[in-house]
Amino acid sequence: MGKVIGIDFGTTNSCVAVVEAGKPVVIPNAEGERTTPSVLAFTKDGERLVGSAAKRQLATNTARTISSIKRHMGTNYQVRVDGKDLNPQTISAMILQKLRKDAEAYLGESVTDAVITVPAYFDDSQRKATQDAGRIAGLNVLRIINEPTAAAVAYGLENEAAQKVLVYDLGGGTFDVSIIEIEDGTFTVLATGGDTQLGGDDFDERIVDYLVQEFLKSDRIDLRKDPAAMGRLKEEAEKAKKELSAAISTQINLPFIAVDREGPHHMDISLTRAQFEMMTGDLLERTSQPVQVALTDAGISPSQLNRVLLVGGSTRMPAVSRKVKEILGMEPSHGLNPDECVAMGAAIQGGLLQGGGKLEGATGQAAQGLVLMDVTPLTLSIETLGGVATPLIQRNSMIPTRKSQIFTTARALQTSVEINVLQGERHFARDNKSLGKFKLGGLRGGFVDKPQIEVTFDIDVNGVVKVSAKDMATGRQQEITITGSTNLSEADVQRAMADAAAYEAEDAQRKQRMELHNQAEMLSYAVEQGLTKHKKELDKEEVNRVKADLSNLRRCIRKDKPDRMSEAEMQNLAAAKTALEQSAAHLMNLYMADKQTSGAEQ
Ligand code: AMP
DSSP states (O other): OOEEEEEEOOEEEEEEEEETTTTEEEEEOTTSSSSOOOOEEOOOTTTTEHHHHHHHHTTGGGGGOOOOHHHHHSSSSOOOTTTTEOOOOHHHHHHHHHHHHHHHHHTTOOOOOOEEEEOOTTOOHHHHHHHHHHTTTEEEEEEOOOOOOOOHHHHTTOOOSOOOEEEEOOOOSSSEEEEEETTTTTEEEEEEEEETSSSHHHHHHHHHHHHHHHHHHHHHHOOOGGGHHHHHHHHHHHHHHHHHTTTSEEEEEEEEEEEEEEEEEEEEEEHHHHHHHHHHHHHTTHHHHHHHHHHHHHHHOGOOOOOOESSSGGGGGGGHHHHHHHHHSSSBBOOOOOTTTHHHHHHHHHHHHHHHOOOOOOHHHHHHOOEEEEOOOOEEEEEEEEGGGEEEEEEEEEEEEEEEEEEEETTOOOEEEEEEEEEEEEEEEEGGGGEEEEEEOOOOOOSOOOOOOEEEEOOOOOEEEEEEEETTTTEEEEEEEEOTTHHHHHHHHHHHHHHHHHHHHHHHHHHHHEEEEHHHHHHHHHHHHHHTTGGGGGHHHHHHHHHHHHHHHHHSSSSGGGGOOOOOHHHHHHHHHHHHHHHHHHHHHHHHHHEEEEHHHH
16 A cells, blocks of 8 residues: 555645655645645636645636635535536645645555545535545545544644543634543544535635725725725735734835726735724624534533643634633633644555554654544434434544434335434424435334334445435345435546546646657757857857757747647757757767867867
8 A cells, every 4th residue: 555645635735745664645736835835727728727826826826826715615515617507526626636646656656545624614525526536637536534633643743631622713714623532542522513605715814804995095996896906905915814813013115007098007005903903803703602512512611621722823812712701711722723624634644544654752652553533523314204304323423434213104005115314403304404315115004013214324424424214024124325306426536537537648648748858948048158158169050950859849939838849849849959969969079079189289
């Protein structure tokens, strides 16, 4: 088995780590950054950009740039680009493909196995969609684990004493809270909760709102009508927010943000940390309730917590630590790097699955014997008489798990039952999410002895649900593996995998063409320089030969879009390059020999 990478596929940023020499290390991307913006963009030429290059296009190429796709995982959301509808799985796969390729370049070997993290609150179809995205990107997804669990795993490496930990994870697009018990190398998630629609993006949005209002007051121009200006504002708002984590005030400076009949308008607005905290206080307050609910679910009071871990880039805001202290009465730990610990935990889990990944240090022992336990984020039920949701597996049950219960039919002489599998906390079926339905027929319904039907829920380590119903009288059985209506079929996944592989091949071809083009340009430049420099000392006839090869190579170099050259153009270019290399080398040899002789004669 090759190396197993851990991927924190975040709403805003993603991070990849691997266990090397017994320790989890972050893999920098091709641009040298430790995290990669989870942003995808298509240039006007149809070229695909992922990461910072794509994020930079947000302002100027808004319509063809896709960000925060993770918010739409497991839904029917589609983005139309160049007449093609892209679903969240395919878009995520394009991002994951870059992460995989960068990891391959860093490790110098091909990478197929990965552990990917998801918010603890992700439901079944969101987990499946993530798994499918990984597969489309050419990854063998060994495990899907919860982000806070991964953070606790990373944390547990250094801290092995028995403890209860609350993980407060405020990222770019989601807020997750988990309560985890760590004991003897075992991490047990006692409770999870959160808000899938709350994150750093909302804080940026508040600054954007403020700037738009201020500009409207001062310059009487509504920037909301200009998408390009809004893109620049968004970028600047995030920058200002980050600055305010370290400084107490910042200046938002955007020259030429608008133009009207009077001429150009510039934005120059100052924002203090106090103002920022006032305009976003309610957002932070929204984290209180999920924390309280998680504590109640775990059956503990704040005083029973040993530690609070901060995870996610947004926890760098100073107000977060104050809010946590206000809610829980304790100071959070800052021992983990909030942007990287989730990927590191995933890498540790990957290292353990790989087997050979021995972890270092005294705490390594605990990690080697690590048993990772996760819980179901939501209650799983079936619909029974009167449209009631009857739970089989309670929220926060540990997985993998299996639960069976005997049901009977509602009416006499009933020969079939429909099993409606539900997910959610509400009393009535209609208020919960239906994960799938199936029928069990051939029942021998009587007036007195109603059929006994055993319904079994089976949840595997990835949180994937299988439900079966068995007629106890006949042994007849039906089952489904839950694939929500928004999930891709196997055929869809296969098609998308083929597309992604084709793109990868196309990408490699493009790269090959660009490399040849660059080498040809460099060679022609170097030869030209050499000819000019040694003009007087060189044999005229030989120089003319080299010059002919040089101009032939120049003719073969395509000025426009060299990455699009045809196979024939490429062959011609390669041949012209070889010819020039040879004649230039010959000329150089003559020159060197000449120099040596004249040196010897002197
Ligand atoms: P994550 O998804 O964990 O990478 O978190 C990304 C979010 O963290 C984005 O909304 C960033 O704007 C935010 N973030 C990153 N660094 C800082 C910082 N220094 N202060 C405030 N927010 C930050």
